Amino acid sequence: MLQELFTPSVQHALELVGIFVFAISGALLAVRKNFDVFGMAVLAEVTALGGGLLRDLIIGAVPPAAFTDLGYFVTPLVATGLVFFLHPHVERIQVAVNVFDAAGLGLFCVSGATKAYEYGLGLTASATLGLATAVGGGVLRDVLANEVPSLLRWDRDLYAVPAMVGATMVVLCIRFDVLNPFTSGLAAVTAFLLRLLAMRYHWRAPRAWNRRSEASEDEHKATA
């Protein structure tokens, strides 16, 4: 089954699923920020395609896939339409969205790292670009919406780490010459499951030493 997972057409279909769910998260944030339907479409496109766009600019793959594959462009518009008409339902199924988003994360960290290596980057750089592909769209989404990127906030469940693990698995497989559809799939599934576990058990990353005490001082100042 996993072998089949990475025939070109199936992989393309999976990428479209990832793009779709990322786009849903962008459109939903636009609704929360009270943007109009065009703002929703812009945020959906940026969230879904921004990470890959960044990667393609950096590795010199121009024009980026986001601008050569019509399916990549149209999918976020479909997501926008869905959110536009159904967003109370879409918000209600937030759990499902989170699961799909985790799937997108797993998929993109693997495909991003693989593509970067194919374009001649080193192993560390490929892993970094896998991570950037997976999380870049969400960061751009939050920057455009004028919010602190949820990637950076300590009060959110781990998001970068699962993608980091998946991308690192890919480059380790490359290093030891065992990258194949099965190991690729394993890396994607690992990232996916780690993210699900992080959400389930609210795994968080530590802040800098002694931070808590100072944070309460900050609150003090804020209320003063």
Place this chain on the structure above:
Amino acid sequence: MLQELFTPSVQHALELVGIFVFAISGALLAVRKNFDVFGMAVLAEVTALGGGLLRDLIIGAVPPAAFTDLGYFVTPLVATGLVFFLHPHVERIQVAVNVFDAAGLGLFCVSGATKAYEYGLGLTASATLGLATAVGGGVLRDVLANEVPSLLRWDRDLYAVPAMVGATMVVLCIRFDVLNPFTSGLAAVTAFLLRLLAMRYHWRAPRAWNRRSEASEDEHKATA
């Protein structure tokens, strides 16, 4: 007359006009945000050249025109100087600025789509990049000024749609092989007039279904 409109030198002059008025809007925002004169210059440059820069990076036209044409670089500095010394007057003539900005919008959506197609992108991608060229600078301006991009806000008159219409007209003309100075000019003028009408009659785009009721809930929470 429109034939003449697109001889290289006249087109260049028109682009400089577009750059100039976009730069004015950037410098004015910098004044409102209380930035110093260098902040004004940065915001003027970014607003005027950001959209084209983004397009050139994506289509692989490096170094981008913004860095090879001295006139493109100097024009925003002139605009900055003008706003620096005259900004109460410049703000008073906001109507004129808006009209010029609309002209810039019309011009850039056409030149952006045309250049993207010349670099081998497909029709949909070319239209998208025409739109990105026209609105990208303004989005970067707002992001740097730490504001929600006015492009995305529902309470602003339609801005993206006129550019979208202009860029779409261009790619349709390409598709049916009738792109010439006259039809290019027609697309630019159409976008220009649509933007003027949107401002005159406060055309706005809808927000997602049921949004209004929830917005008032939000206000509730905010005041609570």
Place this chain on the structure above:
Amino acid sequence: MLQELFTPSVQHALELVGIFVFAISGALLAVRKNFDVFGMAVLAEVTALGGGLLRDLIIGAVPPAAFTDLGYFVTPLVATGLVFFLHPHVERIQVAVNVFDAAGLGLFCVSGATKAYEYGLGLTASATLGLATAVGGGVLRDVLANEVPSLLRWDRDLYAVPAMVGATMVVLCIRFDVLNPFTSGLAAVTAFLLRLLAMRYHWRAPRAWNRRSEASEDEHKATA
């Protein structure tokens, strides 16, 4: 001594120092914004490498140096670790950080302008890219942290001007064919010293005409 300053290995070491101190400033901002350790690492990397990344994308040097030189990538992580465990001490030595940051500024405006010229850009464009290399990372840092870029704020000591002077000195040396390790070093040292003086004497740039009176009006509105 200055001759030695620009042998490849010494220059590389100096660039790593610049990257390190820029990364410190990114990690410290992350601590102040209450980000977790991964947010600190992201902000450190972006601050340290963002300016050079931007330059490399614009001049078409892909993959950018940030992704081909492992030392460039690892240095910000070391800075993150240091801030993570020692940040109260790092903040206490803010003066030292500022001095190093000024050194990074001087170094990057020179190396940025030089590299841009080597890639075929004109003199004005090279000077601009020298400036962008030196200040770009800090702007990206502030945008990601959802703050108004300190580069643009009038109430901060001059930061862009020293880099502008340094980059301009480089292109003037190129223009008059006297660019050598000594003049390069002189440009870097000039930018460095100007920045130190700007901090020591709180040099600031003027805001637009009549701005002060309106600023107090703004405060009025804010308190109303």
